[in-house]
Amino acid sequence: MEQPSDLQAVLDRAAAAGGRITPAEALALYTDAPLHALGRAADTVRRRRYPDGIATYLIDRNINYTNVCVTACKFCAFYRPPKSEEGWVRDLDEILRRCGEAVELGATQIMLQGGHHPEFGVEYYERMFAAIKAAYPSLTLHSLGASEVAHMAGVSGVPVEAAIRRIRAAGLDSFAGAGAEILVARPRTAIAPLKESGERWLEIMETAHGLGVESTATFMMGTGETNAERIEHLRMIRDVQDRTGGFRAFIPWTYQPENNHLRGRTQASVLEYLRLVAVARLFFDNVAHIQGSWLTTGKEAGQLSLHMGADDLGSVMLEENVVSSAGARHRSNRLELIHLIRTAGRIPAQRDTLYRHLVVHDDPANDPVDDKVVSHFSSTALDLQPA
Numbered sequence: 485m486e487q488p489s490d491l492q493a494v495l496d497r498a499a500a501a502g503g504r505i506t507p508a509e510a511l512a513l514y515t516d517a518p519l520h521a522l523g524r525a526a527d528t529v530r531r532r533r534y535p536d537g538i539a540t541y542l543i544d545r546n547i548n549y550t551n552v553c554v555t556a557c558k559f560c561a562f563y564r565p566p567k568s569e570e571g572w573v574r575d576l577d578e579i580l581r582r583c584g585e586a587v588e589l590g591a592t593q594i595m596l597q598g599g600h601h602p603e604f605g606v607e608y609y610e611r612m613f614a615a616i617k618a619a620y621p622s623l624t625l626h627s628l629g630a631s632e633v634a635h636m637a638g639v640s641g642v643p644v645e646a647a648i649r650r651i652r653a654a655g656l657d658s659f660a661g662a663g664a665e666i667l668v669a670r671p672r673t674a675i676a677p678l679k680e681s682g683e684r685w686l687e688i689m690e691t692a693h694g695l696g697v698e699s700t701a702t703f704m705m706g707t708g709e710t711n712a713e714r715i716e717h718l719r720m721i722r723d724v725q726d727r728t729g730g731f732r733a734f735i736p737w738t739y740q741p742e743n744n745h746l747r748g749r750t751q752a753s754v755l756e757y758l759r760l761v762a763v764a765r766l767f768f769d770n771v772a773h774i775q776g777s778w779l780t781t782g783k784e785a786g787q788l789s790l791h792m793g794a795d796d797l798g799s800v801m802l803e804e805n806v807v808s809s810a811g812a813r814h815r816s817n818r819l820e821l822i823h824l825i826r827t828a829g830r831i832p833a834q835r836d837t838l839y840r841h842l843v844v845h846d847d848p849a850n851d852p853v854d855d856k857v858v859s860h861f862s863s864t865a866l867d868l869q870p871a
C-alpha cells in the first residue's frame with residue numbers, strides 16, 4: 485500500500501499534469517485515496533477535457549427482440565432457456581412500431597438488445613436493421629456487442645469479421661458494448677461460464693473498430709470480483725483503446741441482485757461505484773467520455789458521479805427491461821435529468837450517439853415542456869395519448 489503522500493503525488497500527476505497512471509497506481513487510488521481528493525482530481529481532469537461545463541444526456545429506447553438465450557449467465561434475470569414457456573420473440577412489425585413511438589418522442593438512438601437465440605444468425609439481424617433503417621433513417625442503431633456477434637457468426641457459420649461487415653452494411657451504426665460484464669477470466673468464468681472470454685470480447689471489438697464500427701465499453705461491478713480485478717478490467721480496455729481509439733465511452737454500472745442465480749450474494753456499494761468512476765476518469769486518458777449510471781445506483785449517485793469525473797448521464801431510457809428485471813427500479817424523465825445536471829452546477833445538453841450537442845439547455849426558461857419523455861420499464865406500449 486502506498487503512503488498518502490505518494491497517493492497525492494499520483495493524483496497530482498494525473499490531475500494537474502494529465503499524466504498516465506499505471507494499473508498499480510490506479511489500484512492504490514481505488515482502495516486508499518481519500519474520497520474527496522480522488523473526486524477532486526477526477527473532476528479536474530473532466531474540466532480540462534470539457535471546459536464548457538456541459539454534461540450530457542440522451543433520449544433512446546432499448547428494444548429487446550427476444551429473451552430466449554442459450555448462454556445462461558448467472559447474473560441475468562432477463563433470459564429464458566430455449567424450451568421455456570416464458571420465452572418470447574418480438575416480431576419485426578412490433579419492433580418497428582416501438583421504433584416509431586421512440587421517434588415520436590424525440591429519440592435519436594435505438595439500442596437493440598436480446599438473448600443468444602439458437603436460430604438467430606446474421607440474416608436475422610440484417611433483416612431487422614435494414615427494415616428499421618428503411619422506415620426510420622434518422623435513428624442511430626447503437627446496438628448489440630461482441631457477444632451477440634460471436635453468437636450470430638457461429639449460428640451462420642461465418643467469420644466474425646464477415647458478420648460485422650454484413651450487419652454494418654444492413655444499418656448498424658455502432659456497438660453498444662454490453663456483454664463486457666467483467667473481462668478478467670476468473671470472475672467472468674464464475675458468472676458467465678458459457679460466454680466468450682474477455683480476451684475474445686476485446687478481440688471482436690478491436691476487429692469492429694478496425695472496420696469503422698465504434699463502440700462503448702461497459703463494466704458490471706459487484707458480482708464478486710476483487711478490487712485488483714476491477715482495475716484489471718480497466719487495463720484490458722485501455723490497452724485495446726491505445727491501439728484502436730474506438731471506444732467512445734466507458735460505462736460502469738452495478739450488478740442488480742434480484743431474480744438471478746447469483747442471488748445478490750455480493751454487490752458493489754454506491755461508494756465503490758463512485759470511486760470506480762473517479763479512477764476510470766483518471767486511468768482512461770484515452771477514452772473521451774465517462775458515463776454515470778442513475779439506473780442502477782439511483783439518481784443521487786448519478787448526480788454525484790458528475791462530481792467524480794463523469795460528463796454524461798446516459799439515456800432517459802424510454803424502455804428498459806433487462807436490468808430492471810434484476811431489480812433496478814429507478815426511473816427518470818427528461819426534465820429530471822436536466823434538473824439533476826443543472827443542480828450539479830453543470831450545463832445540461834441533449835446529445836446524440838456521437839456526443840454532439842443537439843440542444844444546450846443554458847436557460848431554464850427554455851427547458852422542454854414535453855413531460856412524455858419518461859423512463860418505462862415494461863414491454864408494454866408507451867402512453868402517447870395527449871395528457
Ligand code: SF4
Nearest residue numbers: 553555556557560599
Ligand atoms: S446476459 Fe445476455 S447472454 Fe447472458 S443470459 Fe442474459 S441475455 Fe443471455
